[in-house]
Amino acid sequence: MIHEILPVGALQCNCSVLGDELSREAIVVDPGDDIGEIVKILQRHGLTAKMIVITHAHIDHIGGAHKLRALTGAPVYMNEDDSFLADNLTVQAGWLGVQPPENPGIDTPANEGDTLRIGSMEAHVLHTPGHTPGSISLYLPLEQKVIGGDTLFRNSIGRTDLPGGDTGKIGQSIRGKLYVLPDETVVIPGHGDSTTIGREKKLNPFVRG
Numbered sequence: 001m002i003h004e005i006l007p008v009g010a011l012q013c014n015c016s017v018l019g020d021e022l023s024r025e026a027i028v029v030d031p032g033d034d035i036g037e038i039v040k041i042l043q044r045h046g047l048t049a050k051m052i053v054i055t056h057a058h059i060d061h062i063g064g065a066h067k068l069r070a071l072t073g074a075p076v077y078m079n080e081d082d083s084f085l086a087d088n089l090t091v092q093a094g095w096l097g098v099q100p101p102e103n104p105g106i107d108t109p110a111n112e113g114d115t116l117r118i119g120s121m122e123a124h125v126l127h128t129p130g131h132t133p134g135s136i137s138l139y140l141p142l143e144q145k146v147i148g149g150d151t152l153f154r155n156s157i158g159r160t161d162l163p164g165g166d167t168g169k170i171g172q173s174i175r176g177k178l179y180v181l182p183d184e185t186v187v188i189p190g191h192g193d194s195t196t197i198g199r200e201k202k203l204n205p206f207v208r209g
């Protein structure tokens, strides 16, 4: 599988481009900004975007989704519990002092238990609320990777002081949905360096396994 991680925008959100080498189809996760750079990655690998997946509707993760869909035609997958955040992108843009991007809306709701497939690659949707009510993580069992959005970071967890945040729920999500994955699973967080489930279970100062 092709996997490129590109930190995008002022908040350096980790955008993932997941490509199937045979079908040349791709999933783009969290195209928050820098859509030109994301399109260049797709072109460099000869990939066609088939799905745009939003881990949660904070502006740094969703900001470029409308533009990327306009360029590629790929539908937007997101959990409906975050619609209220997508609906207030103007307010979120105000927090950052940037122009509000267009709300892409949801083409296909992403729910716990859904499996997204491109070629031989499969990504399981885990509903991991807490940072936001509709936060999801994408588990790629064959690749032993999980793309966790802003739920679990190396040595940290997502903030829960923004609208819809819930400290109890983020702990439940991490323990119940992420720490149950194999220890060697690589975590690609929404920001910063990758880690593993085993490492965070042992060393994460906020949620121990």
Ligand SMILES: [Zn+2]
Pocket (backbone or CB within 6 Å): 056, 058, 131, 150
């Ligand atoms: Zn966030």
